[in-house]
Amino acid sequence: MFAAFLSGMALAMLAEDLILDHRNNRLEFSAPRTDxxxxxxxxxxxxxxxxxxxxxxxxxxxxxxxxxxxxxxxFVVSFDIFEETYSVVKSEAPRKSASHLTAxxxxxxxxxxxxxxxxxxxxxxxxxxxxxxxxxxxxxxGSILGSVSDSGISLGSLIDFxxxxxxxxxxxxxxYPAFTLDQLKSTRGS
Amino acid sequence: MKLAFIFALAAGxxxxxxxxxxxxxxxxxxxxxxxxxxxxYIVEGVNLLGSETxxxxxxxxxxxxxxxxxxxxxxxxxxxxSRIKEELRVTGVKVHVAKGTMPGHVLxxxxxxxxxxxxxxxxxxxxxKGGWSGExxxxxxxxxxSFTLGLVSDDDALVERDTGIRAKxxxxxxxxxxxxxxxxxxxxxxxxxxxxxxxxxxxxYRSRQTFMPEARVFLAEPLEVDFGVRFARFRLSTPxxxxxxxxxxxxxxxxxxxxxxxxxxxxxxxxxxxxxDAAMHLLQTDAxxxxxxxxxxxxxxxxRSRVEVSFMAxxxxxxxxxxxxxxxxNASMLRGWSKFDLDPMGGSRVVYGSVDYSYRYYQVFxxxxxxxxxxxEREQKQSVGVGFKKxxxxxxxxFPVGAPRAIPVxxxxxxx
Numbered sequence: 001m002f003a004a005f006l007s008g009m010a011l012a013m014l015a016e017d018l019i020l021d022h023r024n025n026r027l028e029f030s031a032p033r034t035d036x037x038x039x040x041x042x043x044x045x046x047x048x049x050x051x052x053x054x055x056x057x058x059x060x061x062x063x064x065x066x067x068x069x070x071x072x073x074x075f076v077v078s079f080d081i082f083e084e085t086y087s088v089v090k091s092e093a094p095r096k097s098a099s100h101l102t103a104x105x106x107x108x109x110x111x112x113x114x115x116x117x118x119x120x121x122x123x124x125x126x127x128x129x130x131x132x133x134x135x136x137x138x139x140x141x142g143s144i145l146g147s148v149s150d151s152g153i154s155l156g157s158l159i160d161f162x163x164x165x166x167x168x169x170x171x172x173x174x175x176y177p178a179f180t181l182d183q184l185k186s187t188r189g190s
Numbered sequence: 191m192k193l194a195f196i197f198a199l200a201a202g203x204x205x206x207x208x209x210x211x212x213x214x215x216x217x218x219x220x221x222x223x224x225x226x227x228x229x230x231y232i233v234e235g236v237n238l239l240g241s242e243t244x245x246x247x248x249x250x251x252x253x254x255x256x257x258x259x260x261x262x263x264x265x266x267x268x269x270x271x272s273r274i275k276e277e278l279r280v281t282g283v284k285v286h287v288a289k290g291t292m293p294g295h296v297l298x299x300x301x302x303x304x305x306x307x308x309x310x311x312x313x314x315x316x317x318x319k320g321g322w323s324g325e326x327x328x329x330x331x332x333x334x335x336s337f338t339l340g341l342v343s344d345d346d347a348l349v350e351r352d353t354g355i356r357a358k359x360x361x362x363x364x365x366x367x368x369x370x371x372x373x374x375x376x377x378x379x380x381x382x383x384x385x386x387x388x389x390x391x392x393x394x395y396r397s398r399q400t401f402m403p404e405a406r407v408f409l410a411e412p413l414e415v416d417f418g419v420r421f422a423r424f425r426l427s428t429p430x431x432x433x434x435x436x437x438x439x440x441x442x443x444x445x446x447x448x449x450x451x452x453x454x455x456x457x458x459x460x461x462x463x464x465x466x467d468a469a470m471h472l473l474q475t476d477a478x479x480x481x482x483x484x485x486x487x488x489x490x491x492x493x494r495s496r497v498e499v500s501f502m503a504x505x506x507x508x509x510x511x512x513x514x515x516x517x518x519x520n521a522s523m524l525r526g527w528s529k530f531d532l533d534p535m536g537g538s539r540v541v542y543g544s545v546d547y548s549y550r551y552y553q554v555f556x557x558x559x560x561x562x563x564x565x566x567e568r569e570q571k572q573s574v575g576v577g578f579k580k581x582x583x584x585x586x587x588x589f590p591v592g593a594p595r596a597i598p599v600x601x602x603x604x605x606x
Contacts, residue, residue, distance in 0.1 A: 078228060153310065
């Protein structure tokens, strides 16, 4: 019992950014310390643009090569510039939405849609979990036209052009180290 | 794993497991429903900051007008920003949305991004007959003013090779969008081709400094006029010769209209200009002369096919210095001929026409023209060529038609 408590504590400390919970045969993900709206997505949101986020959750069982479950979904977030609240639309079926949320609540809502079914897993089976969140960049002009004008070619713009990344930038990957469902239960119990 | 992630995203499907019901309140969203909560707000007005609306094509201006009064559509605004960027040929255009003056209304500002300091290669050319030419500059901008300092070595535009510095100050807005100004200062050391030196050694000069203050007035939407004064001093190469001055009133009436832009299936662009430069004793010039030039260019593009027709005619009267004489047989006019074979001193009369056809990046062209001083010398020349052109970069080979020795000329470079 004490060993289970210690291992549960260790897990909680190691994976403090990613928190797992096991309820009703579903593995739920949360990351209350992580703000995935921060930075460029937030600037776009405050500018009345919608920002799509792609979230993937993955669960490996037995070893880190055997994917037991994974889920991918796309969440389109927008910020109401008058009411100063967030709205989210979940794109994949079943399509759902939530509105009048704070930033934290909007992020929590997105993650709450990403739980994984654990039916068939034994309590002592070693498991690994991962949460990946990417913000989709707005479509960019694919040419170097902006670098070239009648007055010449801008070296600064050329550097910007060749430094561009693709339209999808993975900006967050949270891993949860090896655990078992029994350990999660004991952590919650403690 | 990452591949599967991206594939699943592209295909829009969930792999294996599904998502659970939420503990937080949520409601079903209708398919096709707006994903941006701000789509319910109405656009009250649209502004273009950092550039002139009149620089945009008619179709784009019409599209910007259509945004006013419509519901906010952030994706449409991003597309419009991209078109503005393309038409203005700037490094970036940002969309800013702010609360409007009425409840439920928003203001949209398109902000043209200009780098405070920018390094630019204005021209770069290798010509198998003339050698290398190039111009590089650094520009800094502050409070609507731009200062440019550049290094130049150009053997293409004139019969001389100009090597030296070019400094410019520009302000597009002098209290009103309809009035701008610029100052340019050039300090060049000259190099000459042997055939020019052999023709008239007394006319060549070792160095030339030019100072040109100029104002730009937008008369009506497609029409603008530049006027100013150009003070030029040049030191003749003849031993014991004095420094000479060529001070002229310079003016250009310019017309530019375009229909459609790069993102439309069809695009047209029409430019025309008439320039009159008059060097007068009133400005303490050493030699009086008048130079007139008329130019026109029409471009029509349908999908990937593009036709461009250009025309130029000019004449000078009086004692025109070499830097103001007309040149054909360079990388932009009567390509394939050598300017030194046509007239090593440049001509006092010129007529030139050109037709370029391109499909995607591949181009073929036909040039014809004549440069002369006296009517009996006038002889029409022609050339043809093929090339590859992409966004200012060009690689071409041109053949002089009917030349005693039809040696092709290769061009490679940018903005020439």
